[in-house]
Amino acid sequence: MTGPQQRRMGWILVGLLVATALGITNHILTASHVRTPYYFGWLLLVMVVFLAAFGVRKKLTFLPPTLIFGGNAANWLRFHIFIGLLSAVVFGHHTGLRLPTGFVETTLAALFLGTFLSGVTGLILSRVIPARLTSRGEEVLFERIPMFRSRLRTEVEELVAAAAEKSGDSALVEFYETHLKEFFSGPKHILEHLIANKRPRRRLLQHAQNCRRFLNEPEHAQLDRITQLIQMKDDLDFHLALQGALKMWLFVHLPLTCGLLIVAVFHLLLVHAFT
Amino acid sequence: MTDPLQEFGWKKSSYERPSDMWVCGQACEGTPCAFGPTAKGQCQHRQACVPKSNGPEFFCQRPLHLSGKCSEGPLENGACPNEFPQCKPRHSLLYFRRIVVGLSAALSLAMCLLLWSGESTEAISPGPLTSHHASSDVTCQSCHTAATGDWTSKVLTHSTPLNDSALCMKCHTELGENPFHSHGIAVEAWETISSAASSKPGSTPFLLQVSTSLTDHDSHKQHACSECHQEHHGAKHDMVSMTNNQCQSCHQQQFASFEHGHPEFDHTPPPGSIRFDHAAHFKRYLLDDAARLMPDALAPTDCQACHQASDDRSKMLTRGFEQMCSACHERDIKDRDFPGIAFFQLPSPAGDEIGEWPTAQQSTGTEISGFMQLLLDGRPADSDWEIKELLHDIVRRGQSAIDEKLANDLKGFGQFEPSIIPALMHAQQVWFPNLHDEIARHREGMAVDNSVVDVPKANLSAPQEEIGGGWYVRHDDLSVRYRPIGHADPIARLWLEQTLKLRGKVDSVPDADSILAVSEVLSNPTGSGSELTPVPVASGRCLSCHAVTRDPATSELSIAWSTTPNRIGQNSLTRFSHAPHVHDTSNTVCQTCHILEDSVPFVSTSSPSMLTNILKGNSEPSPVTCGIHGVSMNSCVKCHSSESKLDNCQQCHRYHAR
Numbered sequence: 001m002t003g004p005q006q007r008r009m010g011w012i013l014v015g016l017l018v019a020t021a022l023g024i025t026n027h028i029l030t031a032s033h034v035r036t037p038y039y040f041g042w043l044l045l046v047m048v049v050f051l052a053a054f055g056v057r058k059k060l061t062f063l064p065p066t067l068i069f070g071g072n073a074a075n076w077l078r079f080h081i082f083i084g085l086l087s088a089v090v091f092g093h094h095t096g097l098r099l100p101t102g103f104v105e106t107t108l109a110a111l112f113l114g115t116f117l118s119g120v121t122g123l124i125l126s127r128v129i130p131a132r133l134t135s136r137g138e139e140v141l142f143e144r145i146p147m148f149r150s151r152l153r154t155e156v157e158e159l160v161a162a163a164a165e166k167s168g169d170s171a172l173v174e175f176y177e178t179h180l181k182e183f184f185s186g187p188k189h190i191l192e193h194l195i196a197n198k199r200p201r202r203r204l205l206q207h208a209q210n211c212r213r214f215l216n217e218p219e220h221a222q223l224d225r226i227t228q229l230i231q232m233k234d235d236l237d238f239h240l241a242l243q244g245a246l247k248m249w250l251f252v253h254l255p256l257t258c259g260l261l262i263v264a265v266f267h268l269l270l271v272h273a274f275t
Numbered sequence: 276m277t278d279p280l281q282e283f284g285w286k287k288s289s290y291e292r293p294s295d296m297w298v299c300g301q302a303c304e305g306t307p308c309a310f311g312p313t314a315k316g317q318c319q320h321r322q323a324c325v326p327k328s329n330g331p332e333f334f335c336q337r338p339l340h341l342s343g344k345c346s347e348g349p350l351e352n353g354a355c356p357n358e359f360p361q362c363k364p365r366h367s368l369l370y371f372r373r374i375v376v377g378l379s380a381a382l383s384l385a386m387c388l389l390l391w392s393g394e395s396t397e398a399i400s401p402g403p404l405t406s407h408h409a410s411s412d413v414t415c416q417s418c419h420t421a422a423t424g425d426w427t428s429k430v431l432t433h434s435t436p437l438n439d440s441a442l443c444m445k446c447h448t449e450l451g452e453n454p455f456h457s458h459g460i461a462v463e464a465w466e467t468i469s470s471a472a473s474s475k476p477g478s479t480p481f482l483l484q485v486s487t488s489l490t491d492h493d494s495h496k497q498h499a500c501s502e503c504h505q506e507h508h509g510a511k512h513d514m515v516s517m518t519n520n521q522c523q524s525c526h527q528q529q530f531a532s533f534e535h536g537h538p539e540f541d542h543t544p545p546p547g548s549i550r551f552d553h554a555a556h557f558k559r560y561l562l563d564d565a566a567r568l569m570p571d572a573l574a575p576t577d578c579q580a581c582h583q584a585s586d587d588r589s590k591m592l593t594r595g596f597e598q599m600c601s602a603c604h605e606r607d608i609k610d611r612d613f614p615g616i617a618f619f620q621l622p623s624p625a626g627d628e629i630g631e632w633p634t635a636q637q638s639t640g641t642e643i644s645g646f647m648q649l650l651l652d653g654r655p656a657d658s659d660w661e662i663k664e665l666l667h668d669i670v671r672r673g674q675s676a677i678d679e680k681l682a683n684d685l686k687g688f689g690q691f692e693p694s695i696i697p698a699l700m701h702a703q704q705v706w707f708p709n710l711h712d713e714i715a716r717h718r719e720g721m722a723v724d725n726s727v728v729d730v731p732k733a734n735l736s737a738p739q740e741e742i743g744g745g746w747y748v749r750h751d752d753l754s755v756r757y758r759p760i761g762h763a764d765p766i767a768r769l770w771l772e773q774t775l776k777l778r779g780k781v782d783s784v785p786d787a788d789s790i791l792a793v794s795e796v797l798s799n800p801t802g803s804g805s806e807l808t809p810v811p812v813a814s815g816r817c818l819s820c821h822a823v824t825r826d827p828a829t830s831e832l833s834i835a836w837s838t839t840p841n842r843i844g845q846n847s848l849t850r851f852s853h854a855p856h857v858h859d860t861s862n863t864v865c866q867t868c869h870i871l872e873d874s875v876p877f878v879s880t881s882s883p884s885m886l887t888n889i890l891k892g893n894s895e896p897s898p899v900t901c902g903i904h905g906v907s908m909n910s911c912v913k914c915h916s917s918e919s920k921l922d923n924c925q926q927c928h929r930y931h932a933r
Contacts, residue, residue: 031520
């Protein structure tokens with residue numbers, strides 16, 4: 001077992017221990033006629049505030065890690081994941097695993113579950129996608145993908161223009177117009193890339209292969225380069241899809257977190273007023 | 276080999292600013308400028324560089340990653356010759372993310388403010404009420420003090436749960452006077468209960484020990500309803516369920532489960548049990564002796580002959596005497612040989628100036644009856660005239676005269692139903708036909724005729740005359756007697772009940788002996804109660820079956836005139852329903868729990884002096900036995916086990932004592 005695996009197993013064991021301790025605590029306090037939902041509610045609110053503070057921590061890059069609780073952002077992320085997963089256990093104890101029925105409570109539960117599930121989705125994506133990204137294409141910055149795509153489009157257009165100039169009505173031009181123009185115009189096959197479906201890529205390469213028999217010898221070299229460019233563009237789309245997924249889950253997670261904090265405070269006020 | 280798209284290194288790749296709100300509009304075209312937009316989203320790129328002056332000369336400053344210094348060099352005025360068209364900067368991904376987050380925050384805040392400022396508190400209800408509470412007249416104000424007026428002001432003051440619970444009591448009046456104390460039992464009673472429980476230590480599981488240590492055991496503490504009953508979880512929510520540990524954490528005597536450690540049931544028969552020997556009846560009387568004892572009836576063969584399920588099948592009720600007992604015991608109750616108890620009897624006249632006085636065929640002696648002594652305030656009659664005055668007064672004024680003559684705590688003894696008055700009136704008309712005139716003359720001091728009244732021959736031929744309801748007049752011994760008329764005789768019941776009320780004051784009541792003399796006749800199962808009947812009679816057998824019992828809680832004595840419908844009373848914290856237990860009506864099913872004892876020697880617990888001894892504190896009521904072993908837990912745990920999940924405390928116990 002490698003070092004990271006050992007660390008991960010350690011976190012899992014500690015998590016299981018803490019979850020068990022929470023279950024026993026709930027059992028004991030309930031038997032003692034203590035208002036366990038009330039205290040688990042407070043605990044959950046503190047946990048959610050701590051989880052939300054991770055976003056703030058990332059903004060404080062100018063402060064040395066020793067001045068901030070938890071140290072550097074990597075440690076914070078570990079705690080963020082640990083507390084986040086544990087919050088589901090606390091949520092279960094808080095609600096008694098009952099479906100909420102009131103408007104405020106239903107909204108709050110939906111916000112929590114949305115935040116939790118989006119967080120878990122982000123966790124899974126951050127564990128799965130990096131490995132997949134290294135399997136295809138070259139390492140590119142997400143922000144530069146449009147620029148690279150533009151560069152590839154320009155090159156393929158130049159190749160096709162050169163072929164048309166040499167032989168007039170070339171099959172290469174028809175191939176470009178039919179299959180490549182649309183492909184190089186922007187991001188394509190995003191969904192297929194997310195689910196690791198390579199069929200569009202193979203189909204396009206097959207079209208290129210079919211086109212070869214209609215070309216003369218000098219045009220073969222151009223077609224070979226175009227084939228390379230097709231693969232590079234497809235790899236760029238692959239990276240765009242996967243890196244985009246790594247960024248887009250936050251479009252769900254962060255707004256839900258913000259709503260969760262506000263409605264949770266309102267819920268707390270209601271509880272204090274009516275119980 | 277294809278050249279890589281991405282180049283790294285500070286000379287080949289400019290720094291990306293993912294935290295900026297704007298990105299260069301040329302980025303998508305593959306020619307982003309090196310400067311990027313301003314913080315306000317304005318393009319600041321006009322030339323490839325800003326040439327640097329060194330005296331009169333200018334030098335190109337174009338960065339290396341933009342191909343380095345240009346060959347043309349700066350113009351003479353120091354301007355860059357490579358002017359770029361300005362772009363229209365685009366928003367970055369971060370910008371859109373912040374917009375979405377802001378929208379979410381605004382929406383959430385707006386929703387909360389809308390609910391906060393709304394006048395109706397229904398919108399902030401955490402959910403529908405249970406079907407028991409849901410009603411058109413139930414509003415938030417019905418249960419929450421905070422809902423009255425401006426609830427937002429209650430946020431910081433925190434409403435008191437007991438105040439809300441007081442609102443619950445507007446409807447739940449059945450919870451008694453101490454609804455917020457543990458089990459609804461008064462604080463004073465807890466000392467007794469706690470001391471009794473502390474003497475029975477049990478084994479406590481570890482987690483339960485921890486829970487117990489955290490539980491507030493202050494018996495004076497009041498509990499709000501919401502500690503156990505959680506509302507707003509929907510129409511079908513079970514508000515009353517509790518875990519076994521929740522019950523046990525307060526209790527001194529703790530145990531692991533119903534199977535392991537639950538105290539054995541209390542087998543003490545409840546006060547008010549009729550003495551009936553099931554074992555003797557099932558094993559002897561209803562088998563071998565049935566033909567002899569019940570020549571005209573069929574012997575019962577199963578429990579249903581005497582026990583009948585209530586309408587909801589929760590209780591097994593006992594049928595009445597007529598259905599159960601009369602086939603054998605009716606003959607014993609009909610007491611034809613018993614001459615009855617003399618409640619009024621003329622003694623032999625003591626003086627000479629007595630006016631009219633009937634002649635008795637039998638010697639009556641000088642003693643007067645016990646009831647007459649009560650009417651004379653416990654003393655012997657001073658003269659024969661006093662007896663005549665007594666009879667005259669009762670005949671003239673009726674029941675009010677009897678009530679007036681009895682002391683306050685003895686008035687109950689005169690409430691005969693049927694009344695003795697008709698019998699006394701009849702006796703007066705036969706024995707003293709001129710009583711009113713005689714009394715009037717005697718009071719005025721005038722002489723009266725001392726003639727002897729002969730009882731009419733018609734009466735002599737019929738020495739006793741039935742008046743009705745058990746009362747009759749005997750002319751041979753000049754007495755008014757009562758002979759019990761059968762089962763559930765009202766006069767016998769009245770006298771025995773009134774006698775029991777003398778508990779603790781027998782010695783202080785002057786007429787106690789007179790009362791007890793009558794009571795001993797009514798509680799003597801083997802004697803005649805009279806010198807006129809040499810054989811045992813039935814009139815003294817009341818207490819053989821209707822046992823005298825003492826309520827352990829109040830020490831009150833009572834007679835079990837009727838069967839107790841259920842061992843578990845209404846005020847108990849325990850409940851039991853036969854309905855789910857009795858699948859059919861065979862004896863086998865009943866005897867699964869109610870096991871007959873092997874042999875119960877019949878012991879007559881009633882004796883002439885029993886009542887006297889109990890009242891004087893010389894003995895205690897004998898225990899009631901019924902020939903059946905008490906229901907044992909062993910028969911319960913067969914089904915009520917942790918395996919069947921039927922071992923919850925609430926299966927058999929209720930929290931609120933009612």
